[in-house]
Each structure stands twice: as structure tokens, then as C-alpha cells.
Amino acid sequence: MKFLRKGMALCILFTLFVSVLRAQEAVKIPIKAVVRAANGSPIKGATITTELGEVLTSSNQLGEALVQIPLNTVVKVNAPGYKTVSVTLTNALNQVTLTQQDRLVDAGFKQVEEQQLPAGVSTVNLAQIFEKNYTTYGLEGMEAFAPGFNGNNLWGMNTSLILIDGVPRDVVSITPNEIEQITFLKSASAVALYGSRGAKGVILISTKRGSLGKQKIDFRSNFGLNVPKGYPKYLGSSEYMTLYNEALSNDGLAAAYTPEMIYNHSGVNPYRYPSVDYYSSDYLKSSYARYNAVAEISGGNERARYYTNLGFVSTGSLLNFGEAKKNNTTDRFNVRGNVDMQLTKVIKAKVDASAVFSSGGGVNTDYWASAATLRPQLFTPLIPINLIEANDEVSKAMIRNATIIDGQYILGGTQIDQTNPFAAVYAGGNNSFVQREFQFTTGVEADLKGITPGLTFSTSLGVDYLNRYNQGYRNGYATYQPNWTTYSGSTLIGGLTRWGEDTKTGVQNIADSWYRQTISFSGQFNYRTTVNDQHNISAVLMAAAYRQSLSGVYQPTTNSNLGLQLNYDFSRKYFAELTGAVVRSPKMPSNNRIAFSPAATIGWRMTEESFLKNTSFLNDLTLTASAGILHTDLDFDEYFAYESIYTATGGNWFGWNDGAGTQSTDSRRGNNPNLNFAKREEISLGIKGAMFKNQLGFGGNVFRNRITGIIGQINVLYPNYFTTGFPSSSFVPYSNYNSDQRTGVDFYLNFNKRIGAVDWTLGASGTYYTTKAIKRADALTYENSYQYRAGKPLDAIWGLKSNGFYADANEVAAANGVNGPKPAFGSTLAPGDIKYIDQNGDKIIDDKDQVYLGRGGWFGAPFTTGLNLTAKWKNLTFFVLGTGRFGASAMKSDNYFWVNGSDKYSEVVRDRWTPQTKNTATFPRLTTLNGDNNFRSSDFWLYSTDRFDLSKVQVSYSLSEKVLKSKLFKELGFYVAGFNLLTVAKEREILELNFGSAPQTRLYNLGVKAVF
DSSP: OHHHHHHHHHHHHHHHHHHHHHHHHHHTOEEEEEEEETTSOBOTTOEEEOTTOOEEEEOOTTSEEEEEOOTTEEEEEEOTTBOOEEEEEOSSEEEEEEOGGGBEEEOSSSEEEGGGOOTTEEEEOHHHHHTTSOOSSTTTTGGGTSTTBOSSSBTTBSOOEEEETTEEOOGGGSOGGGEEEEEEEOSHHHHGGGOGGGTTOEEEEEEOOOOSEEEEEEEEEEEEEEEEOOOOOBOOHHHHHHHHHHHHHHTTOOOSSOHHHHHHTTTTOTTTSOOOOTTSTTTBOSOEEEEEEEEEEEEEOSSEEEEEEEEEEEEOOSBOSHHHHHSOOEEEEEEEEEEEEEOSSSEEEEEEEEEEEEEEEEESSOHHHHHTTSOTTSOOSEEEGGGBOTTOHHHHHHTTTSOOBTTTEEEBOOSTTSSOHHHHHHHSEEEEEEEEEEEEEEEEEEEOTTTSTTEEEEEEEEEEEEEEEEEEEEOBOOEEEEEEEEETTEEEEEEEEEESOOBOOOOOEEEEEEEEEEEEEEEEEEEEEEETTTEEEEEEEEEEEEEEEETTOSSOEEEEEEEEEEEEEETTTEEEEEEEEEEEOTTSOGGGSEEEEEEEEEEEEGGGSHHHHTOSSEEEEEEEEEEEEEEEOTTOOOSSTTSOEEEEEOSOSOOSSTTOOOOEEEEEEOOOTTOOOEEEEEEEEEEEEEETTTTEEEEEEEEEEEEEEEEEOOGGGSOGGGEETTTTEEOOOOEEEEEEEEEEEEEEEEEEEEETTEEEEEEEEEEEEEEEEEEOOHHHHOSSGGGOOTTSOTTEEEEBOEEEEOOSHHHHHHHHSSSOOEEOSSOOOOTTSEEEOOSSSSSEESGGGOEEEEEOOBTBOSEEEEEEEEEEETTEEEEEEEEEEESOEEEOOSTTTSOOTTOOOBGGGGGBOOTTTTTTOOBOOOOSSOOTTTSSSBGGGEEEOOEEEEEEEEEEEEOOHHHHOOSSOSEEEEEEEEEEEEEEOTTHHHHTOOSSSOOOEEEEEEEEEEEO
């Protein structure tokens, strides 16, 4: 028995030993966890920790993590932009999917889950999109992802406040590589806490931050070619001369050019008879390069996390001659460091610093502006030295110390064109644009759970400084006008006339210095608690202010406000938000300098109700309603406008003693001690939801807002003797009078589904809105109601209604007769001029006959939409982005179309009116006079700006681990992209042309990305 008992004990010990061994083996089981987004793509930067916060391991850039822990262990998954999720690792390969509902969004002074977003808020995770959609500008293509954004504003309001990490900054001050997330705050309730300067929408941009885990290095490099879409088309010398003679004939004047001159300028001798094409390959390249390189370094532990960005961008130019050929690049170097520190168990701190150094080479002339105005026959840019007569010693001596181009040319010119863009580019010296920008942000966050659980305090300070200036050499130069002779059948230069002198001082000029300084501060208490697992309560108490000073501007721009926001939701089913902000503006009189802006939101998550909770196809359906009254001083730049101003002006207006010239003291405005803020009064309704296992997401908002009490100096509200023309004086005060209204809808649809082996993502976004002037002093301004601005769009285009051309002298005589209607524009009518409709029947065509012609799109097109499509098969990704803008018009008022006097002629004049083309002409007769009758705002010149653009096509490929097999690279990929590839529009040629500036381009880009 004793032996048996010993045997049993040994068996028990052996069993326990085996169990321990097996337990130890269980600890060593490798578990691979793949963290993916709802669309199936891996989430970069995900980390896995224990429930106590210990980092087990971090994922590589593909979102995969290899951990060694027992099965069925509960861990926490942390991913950038998502809330922390607890999961149980149940087998050797776990697919952890984080849905849209798990995303965290910066909603202004707080972070919330995406499904808890307030009404009128849209968000875009740019870092995630950037992997398939390489961009060169932070807000590029956002119309396809963010409803309510229409290219330059939110909900049709023209002044959106842009904050980068909480500080007012320019989007161009950072590269898209640095951006993590962009949030668009559109509704009154969403922007109330931002005070007066944010009352028309706020765009929040958050830069990337470090993550837990081993150090990661992302490197990206791109090379692209910018290819011009097209150039303006101007006539050559011979055709120009012919048509200019026709214009003179139309005006009853003698021809300026003989048939022989016109013939010679058709190419007989281009040096003697020039026909300069400013857009030819002699002066411009067919494309110019853009290349960049970016390195991102990030990592950290529970004590400190860091993110560093180093980037360089270089962009060339199309100019391909003279100084511009070697001094034509724009370079930008940036460095950023974001550090987050856990100083103690309850105190966190962050320190962000960024510096951007930019420089651009250039020349001392505006070549593109000259190309749009200088006629082709005026001068020859370069004169060959070998065409100077051999025995012309005077000319040879004249150019002995001249600027010689390519060893064989001297600079051409005339007495009228002594200076010209070609000579300036060759010999006028160079100019460099230099800009330095520094951004610094620091903040502290404290967990005040020692006072009460759920209470935190945070504060942030931002200091920015930007300075720019031009430096370069301004050289004088001589141009030469040849005197041509024909000798023994050869055309040679028999003499030169010099204009100007060649001078080089060697002094570097510094000019156009400008600076901007911004100081921003905010502090806030946040409180969050849950009572009985049903009542979720949160609050924000904040104070914020910023001050921005500009070079040469005495009065800085300031904004300061206090705010309180209270949030409550019951069982994530019913929720309400109340916001109150106290705003202050130094632009108002002391008694009206402070105002209170209230806003509120209510919501109902219907899918939490019993009658929808078990619906299989509907995953989420939420309705919201919000309203607010926001006080703002936007769109009004005057300070002390409530006070009357008198100014002394120099001049001999009148005197109080004989023969003495004196100054006059003139009034500029009257006083108004009751001047007050304008108010944005708004109500909006929203819906958002998800269906079919979150494969289909949708949402939208309907809004109407009125901005009342808009400040203006409205003369017609006061007797006419309050304003005088000479001396120029006014006693009219600024007052709150005008009112505007905007009504619209925005929407989005997102669809994600795996079909076969391909993951498909389709997104659509759109915004449609109307604007209307509600209150104007129309009855005091206009005689006829059809000219009232009230009831018309804010960006309305006004002009005359055309009625064809005057066909012949009889029609012209009738218009000039008793029955008219006769234009009152000072022009002498002739056949081929535009006829207009006499709207008021007074037999005179003047500004009283102007009517509403259409929307101008000054606040963005009425309907803006965007589409994005992604197809991912294994490691190959195909992405397409399209944007559309519809409903707006524009006026052909550039001198490319309004050709008079001695203007340069474009190809549009080929369709001019003549007696032979009077039935088909689409352009009025040519004239060398001012053409006042023809070249004015009218529907004759109106055109639609409707367009749909294929904005981006990108194909990306990442090498698989099997192919890569590298210990150096964790990821290696390539992509090719085309930008601005196609425009579909009735007026495509006009929409793709720039007049007087560098052309629009298509960008073809090749990129490579590596992760170490």
C-alpha cells in the first residue's frame, strides 16, 4: 500500500508537470492578428496591448501583428483614428475588423465615435485614402469624399476658418503626407464653439502622430511631368494686320498696313518682318518636371510617441530660354516633429514643431501677361549678328560690349518696345522668391479623476511666424532696332539704333518683404460619465483666442470666445446637445462688443428601437435636427466703423483768403453707436445610416440659414446731400441692413463589397444649394422691379439681353432715330454691332435695361459632386476620382474676347461679323475704337461652366511578402497616376485655358513607396 501510494503521488506529479509544460507551450503559441478596416484593407499602425496597457507587439505597415500569448486571451486593439476595441484571440489567425462605427473623429474640442458625430459634420481619413490616392494638395478632390464641401467653402458660405492642429493656418503650409484626418464642420451647432471667425464653417486638419511600437520608416518618392492642357490661340502677324485694316475700315479710317507689308510678315524674313508666337517651342518646353521625396519616421512606447516628417519638393517651369532656363525651379523643404509624452499617470503633454523653407527662381518680368497682350509684328526678339553689313563698323562698335545671346544674337526692340519680356528674360537679371514659415504648438492634458472621475483639462498654445521677400539682381539692358537694306539681292542690316544701356550694378536687391504672425491659445475642461449604463453625459467648457498680425496692417485680426457645450444621450438612442458661446469683436462699439450665440441639436437612433433593432438589413439609422443663432463679424474688415471719420486731403479745393491754396477736411462716414454683429440663423435636418452589414452607408443634411444684419454703408437710406462728389465726402454711417439666405442639401453614399476576389469601394458625394438676397434697399436704388436684387442669387450675373446684330445701315438709322431704342454708351453704331432689348421701353439702351442673366458661381457651383471608385485585387489597387460642377455661368470678359483698340487678336475674331457673314457670325464687327456698345456685360458673352472632370486615375501595386523576401523592406510598392486627365464640358476649351498666366496642366506621376 505504501508503495502504491508513492506510485500514485508520482503519477499526480507527472501529470502536473505535463500540464505545466503544456501551459508553457500555450504561452508560446504564435497568434497572427490582422487588423482591417470595414472595406477589408489593413489598418496601418495598429497595436495590440494587454488590458493593463502593456504593449505585446505592434503591427507592421500592413496591419499584421505576431503575438505570443495564450489562446482566448482578451487584448486591446489600438489603431490610429479608431477607438480602442477589446477582442478575444481565439485561434492562430484572427481577423479583427474595425468598422466605421469604431472610428474616432475630431469634432471640435472633443473626439467622438463616427456614429456619434454631431449634425452637419463630415470627416475624411486622408491618411487612409492617401495610400491609393496620391495628392499634392491637402483638400484636393475632397468634393468626392466630404458632402457640403464645394471646392472653396462649406454650404455655399465664402469664409471658412481653417485650423491645423487647432491653430489658424494655411492648407498649403503642410503637405498631404502630414495629414491624418480632415473634419468639415458645417452646421451652426457644429461651429458655435469657434466664435465669430468660425461662424461660416470650420475645416479642422489634424496632422499625424506617433504610435506605440517599434520604429517605422516610410519613404515615398515621386516623379511627375506637367503637360499643358492648351494655350490661348492668337493670330499671326499677317492675319492680324489684315483684320486690323478691316477694323480701321469699319471705323471709317485709312488702312495701317499695305498689302506688301502683310505679305512680308507671312514668313519672308522673320527677323525683318516678325510674327512672334509667344507659345512656340522656341520659348517653351513641352512639359516640366515635378519631383519630391518624403520620409516619415514614427514609433514610441507608453511614455513617449513621436512622428517626424522630412520632405522636399521641386517644381520646374515651362520657360526655356535665357535666365528662366537656369533659374526656373521652385523648391520646398519641410521638417515636422510631433511628440506626445505621458509625463505622469495623469498628465500628458505634446510638443509639435514645423519649419518650411521655400524658394523660387524667376525673372524680372511677367512673361505670360506679355504673351497675352503684345502683338506679333511689333519687334523681333533676337537679331542675328551675321546679318550686319560687313563694312558697318559703327554698328559693330555699338554692339562690342552688348549682351550677346548664344554667341550670335543681340536683343531686339523698338522705340515703343525698348523693354520687352524677351530682353528681360535674357538680360534683365533674376529674381528669387524666399519664404520661411515656422509653426510651434504645445499642449498639456491632465486627467482630473482625483477630483471627479471623467473630468479632464487640456490647454494648447500655438505660435506661427511666416516671412517672405524677393531678392535678386535688376540689370539694365540695351535693345536694338535694325535698319534694313537690300544689297546685291541680299537683305542686310545697314545700321542699328540702340535703346537703353547695359548695366550691371552687382547689387542684390531685397524687396517686397512681408510677414504674418499668429498666436493662438485655448483651454478647456471635458467631462464624461455614464449613469446606470444608460445615461451618457458629457460637457465641454472652453475658452479660445487667437491674434494674427500682418505686415503693414496696424490692426491685427483677433478672435476670442468662451463656450459651454452639454451632451446627453440615453442608451445611445436619444441624444441632445446644447451649446452656448460668448463671442467678442473689437470691430463693434463698446456696448455691443460681446454677444451670445446659442445652438442645439437633438437626435434619434431609430435602429435602437425595438421595431427596428432586429431588422436584418438595417444596421444604423439616425435622424438629427439642429438650430443655432451665431453672431459674426466676418465679411467686414473695418475697425472703429461705428465712429465718424474726417480726413484732411491735400489739394487746392477752396480757400478762405485770397490766392491761397488750402486743404479741405472731408467726412468719410457718419457714426453709428448701435452697430452690431451680423447673425447666422439656421435650422438643419440630417440623416445617416448603414445597411446590409454596413456594406452600404448613406447620409445627408438639409439646411436653411439666413445671415441678417449684414453691415454696409448704404447711401440710398439717407438723403442725397449726405454724400457729395467734389470734394468726395460722405456722412453715411455703417449700419446693419442687408440679409442673405442659403438653402440646400448635401449627401453621400458609400458602398463596400467583396465580389469574387476583388474588393470594391464606390463612393458618391454631392452638394446642391441656392442663395438669395433677402433684404436690399432696392426700391430706393432701382426704378424697375426687374432689377431688384432681393430674391435673386447672391452671385447673380446682371447684364443686357442681346437680340442679334444690326444687319445694315437701315437698322442702325432706325436705332438712332426717334423710335430707337438707341444705345447710350457713347459708341457710334454700325452694322455688326450687338442689338439689345429695351426692357423698360424708354427707347434708350442703358444700365436700366440690365436684367438677371444667371448664377456666377462666386461661392462655388450650385451643384458640386464627386465620385470615387476603388477595385482591389490581391496587391493591385485601381482608383478613379471624378468631380463635377454644374449650374453656374461666367462672362467672356477677358481681352481674349473683348477685342478693341489695338488689342492683340485671338482666334475668336475669325467668326466676326462682316456683310458676307452676317447670317453666321458669332462675334461682332471689329473696331479700333473702344467698342463700348459691344464689350459690356450681356448674355451674348455668357457661357456655362458646367463640367465633369476625370480628376485622377491611379494604379498601385505592392510586392507580396513571397516576392519581396527582404529583411530590409517591410513593404515595397509602386504606383502610376494621372491628374486632371479629362474634362467633359460644352465649353471645355474655354474652361481649360488660362489668359495672362501660366497654363493649366495635366500631371503624369510615377511613385514608389517603401517601408522599413
